[in-house]
Amino acid sequence: MPSNQSHTSVPKRRKAVFQFVLLFFLFSLALSGFPLIALFVGFLSISTFFLFSFFSLRSLTPELTGKQVTSLISDPSYWRNPVNKSILNVLNGDVSGESPLPTQQKSSWILHVDPSSAAVIYRPSIGCELLCSGIHAIKKDTTLCAAFPLFPQKVVFGPESETSLAPKKGGEGLADYHARISKAGKTAKTTIDGITIISKLEVFYRIDIEKHRQELLQLVTKHVNQISASGSIMTKKFFEDQLLKTILEEWENIAIKKTFSNINSSVPFKLFQGERSKYGLVYQAFVREVYKE
Amino acid sequence: MTAINNPKKSGSWENQIITCLKILLFAASLFILWSFLALISSKYHPFAGLEILFANETPSQTLADSLMSEILGSYFSIFTLVSFSFILTSGYFGYVRAKEISADLFTIFDQQKPICFLLNRIFINRKPKSIQIDSGRTRKFNHSRESILGPAVLEPEDPMAVLISQPGHGYRVLSSTSEKLITMTPDERLIKIIDPGVKVFKVMLKDITLGDKALSMRMDYQIRIPRRDEQRSNPHWIRNFNAESEKFQILIESLIGSQFSVFLKSRLDAQEKFKQETASEIVVDEKKIAHYKYTHIPFLKSRGKRSYSILRNRKRLIFPRGSMIVSRPEEGSQQENSNTMLDDWMADFLPQLKISLFQLFGYNPIEIINYQLGDS
Numbered sequence: 243m244p245s246n247q248s249h250t251s252v253p254k255r256r257k258a259v260f261q262f263v264l265l266f267f268l269f270s271l272a273l274s275g276f277p278l279i280a281l282f283v284g285f286l287s288i289s290t291f292f293l294f295s296f297f298s299l300r301s302l303t304p305e306l307t308g309k310q311v312t313s314l315i316s317d318p319s320y321w322r323n324p325v326n327k328s329i330l331n332v333l334n335g336d337v338s339g340e341s342p343l344p345t346q347q348k349s350s351w352i353l354h355v356d357p358s359s360a361a362v363i364y365r366p367s368i369g370c371e372l373l374c375s376g377i378h379a380i381k382k383d384t385t386l387c388a389a390f391p392l393f394p395q396k397v398v399f400g401p402e403s404e405t406s407l408a409p410k411k412g413g414e415g416l417a418d419y420h421a422r423i424s425k426a427g428k429t430a431k432t433t434i435d436g437i438t439i440i441s442k443l444e445v446f447y448r449i450d451i452e453k454h455r456q457e458l459l460q461l462v463t464k465h466v467n468q469i470s471a472s473g474s475i476m477t478k479k480f481f482e483d484q485l486l487k488t489i490l491e492e493w494e495n496i497a498i499k500k501t502f503s504n505i506n507s508s509v510p511f512k513l514f515q516g517e518r519s520k521y522g523l524v525y526q527a528f529v530r531e532v533y534k535e
Numbered sequence: 536m537t538a539i540n541n542p543k544k545s546g547s548w549e550n551q552i553i554t555c556l557k558i559l560l561f562a563a564s565l566f567i568l569w570s571f572l573a574l575i576s577s578k579y580h581p582f583a584g585l586e587i588l589f590a591n592e593t594p595s596q597t598l599a600d601s602l603m604s605e606i607l608g609s610y611f612s613i614f615t616l617v618s619f620s621f622i623l624t625s626g627y628f629g630y631v632r633a634k635e636i637s638a639d640l641f642t643i644f645d646q647q648k649p650i651c652f653l654l655n656r657i658f659i660n661r662k663p664k665s666i667q668i669d670s671g672r673t674r675k676f677n678h679s680r681e682s683i684l685g686p687a688v689l690e691p692e693d694p695m696a697v698l699i700s701q702p703g704h705g706y707r708v709l710s711s712t713s714e715k716l717i718t719m720t721p722d723e724r725l726i727k728i729i730d731p732g733v734k735v736f737k738v739m740l741k742d743i744t745l746g747d748k749a750l751s752m753r754m755d756y757q758i759r760i761p762r763r764d765e766q767r768s769n770p771h772w773i774r775n776f777n778a779e780s781e782k783f784q785i786l787i788e789s790l791i792g793s794q795f796s797v798f799l800k801s802r803l804d805a806q807e808k809f810k811q812e813t814a815s816e817i818v819v820d821e822k823k824i825a826h827y828k829y830t831h832i833p834f835l836k837s838r839g840k841r842s843y844s845i846l847r848n849r850k851r852l853i854f855p856r857g858s859m860i861v862s863r864p865e866e867g868s869q870q871e872n873s874n875t876m877l878d879d880w881m882a883d884f885l886p887q888l889k890i891s892l893f894q895l896f897g898y899n900p901i902e903i904i905n906y907q908l909g910d911s
Contacts, residue, residue: 257628260624260628264621271581271582271614274581274582276581279575279579279581283618283622286568286618286622290623290625290626290629291625291626291628292629293626293629294627294628294630295629295633296629297633297657298633298634298637298653299637301652301653301656302633302634302643302653303636303640304684304721304722304724305641305702305724329636329639331680334777334778334779356777357700357706357774357777358777358778377640391778392774394775394786394895395786396785396786396789396790446789448895448896448897450897452770507804508800508804509800510793510797511800512797517894517895524894524895526891526894
């Protein structure tokens with residue numbers, strides 16, 4: 243979580259000392275024959291704590307509704323020191339913070355989604371639900387299964403340049419070399435004249451939750467069990483992998499009908515005219531370079 | 536420029552009275568609580584044993600003295616003071632906890648101190664202090680998770696646009712010149728600062744048909760601020776404005792570059808093909824020329840005189856014409872033809888670009904100020 247430990251450690255220590263002294267005072271009062279007065283003072287202290295919390299939270303975070311503030315401060319986790327666990331931010335499509343992901347949260351939590359992101363949560367009783375910009379109070383036993391950006395993205399499939407396909411360099415490890423070659427070779431296809439070509443595909447895409455909401459939810463629902471089991475969430479990388487599969491199919495349909503020289507002489511070109519959409523992704527693809535294997 | 540002016544005048548007597556009444560009400564509430572604890576203390580005498588140790592009793596002389604001594608004794612008894620301070624400290628820790636949670640969600644701008652901000656919001660109903668924002672601070676602001684919570688007044692040193700969230704009412708964009716202030720009402724939050732200045736983008740294309748030369752395009756553009764009605768109806772602009780402005784700019788330029796490369800390649804190929812075919816054919820096939828006239832307007836415009844001027848002019852209406860500087864080293868009518876050809880190419884390219892940008896961004900994200908196409 244973004245709040246750093248050094249910043250909050252002093253108030254936490256002070257709070258622990260205060261809690262100890264308050265309890266000591268209340269017990270002393272109860273043991274000296276005034277249990278009702280001890281209860282009354284304890285009640286007043288707790289009420290003041292909640293009252294000040296409520297007003298401060300409402301003033302400093304007007305985005306939270308009264309109901310959300312009440313549910314937040316009435317949660318037992320509010321009393322515990324690592325309060326950070328109960329709040330998760332999705333900023334620019336990334337889940338921020340170092341806390342473990344609330345894939346199996348036992349208590350309720352808060353999900354803050356910024357205007358350029360969206361998130362998908364999963365509840366066994368309801369299924370997948372898409373959450374847009376705002377602060378959401380999430381019930382317990384709800385899993386965060388996807389977080390992604392809503393603004394356009396650019397991704398390059400295949401080799402970035404000719405050097406991506408270069409033979410193993412001197413200082414390069416074998417694992418690094420294989421990773422580089424396998425990443426670059428993802429777009430390899432064979433043309434009609436039997437030449438294997440590797441293309442640099444430049445893809446611009448946007449996840450459209452207005453027009454293709456259902457398609458997107460269907461895709462997430464299909465993979466939710468697999469993702470939950472791994473303890474991770476679907477990020478933009480997951481959607482890019484889906485996009486790669488789709489675009490490679492389209493690229494293969496073009497590549498197998500043409501010769502290498504046909505393709506090479508027409509580069510750069512647009513893989514298809516207009517925009518396409520699949521799984522809620524709206525995309526445009528360009529073939530920027532073509533290399534022989 | 537659309538800035539909202541705070542209707543409340545700073546320092547007006549109504550505000551001062553409201554502030555005084557709020558402070559009085561809060562002080563009265565605390566006094567009632569203190570009195571209530573003093574009442575408990577006087578009735579039940581908790582920690583009476585301890586009080587004997589601290590007691591410094593002098594025989595009371597009058598009834599008034601005795602009464603005063605008893606009242607003060609109750610108000611300043613160990614039980615009353617300790618309980619009262621515990622209750623107040625609980626309130627303070629409630630505030631600290633709220634501040635922690637608020638900081639987990641949003642970080643308040645470094646010039647706004649949460650406690651001062653809170654007290655200001657609760658008690659003092661005055662016009663907020665102005666916050667000056669220069670370009671250096673803008674960059675830092677956009678890269679951090681900082682936000683400016685209203686009420687606030689911003690004094691931009693350079694022209695800027697800001698993305699403001701209004702809880703329960705969505706978002707709005709305000710653009711301002713350096714002379715005008717940006718006023719935010721209570722509960723509004725400034726989340727992003729956008730630079731609406733003119734940006735320059737250059738792209739260069741090399742092709743076999745061009746030989747050693749390269750064809751370049753320079754485009755001056757600026758980020759377009761959607762109109763009020765568009766702001767309400769189209770949600771796409773918010774997502775782009777909230778993203779990091781550098782990423783937004785890179786993406787726009789990257790798409791323009793790709794689109795331009797593809798467009799130019801298709802035009803050069805078509806031109807080359809036509810040259811080859813016309814050179815090899817002694818008898819000009821009228822049908823073929825008609826076909827090329829239809830598909831490759833700019834090329835034929837340089838030869839084909841006025842027949843397509845209406846169509847060309849219609850296309851230009853979509854974007855501002857801009858200035859065309861062509862440095863092709865040709866002279867006389869050839870130079871003129873070349874200028875017209877490139878001019879026509881741009882007239883064809885810009886609508887295509889507009890469609891492509893619209894498809895990707897969900898709205899038209901830029902305003903083209905000027906463009907140049909030429910050899911380099």
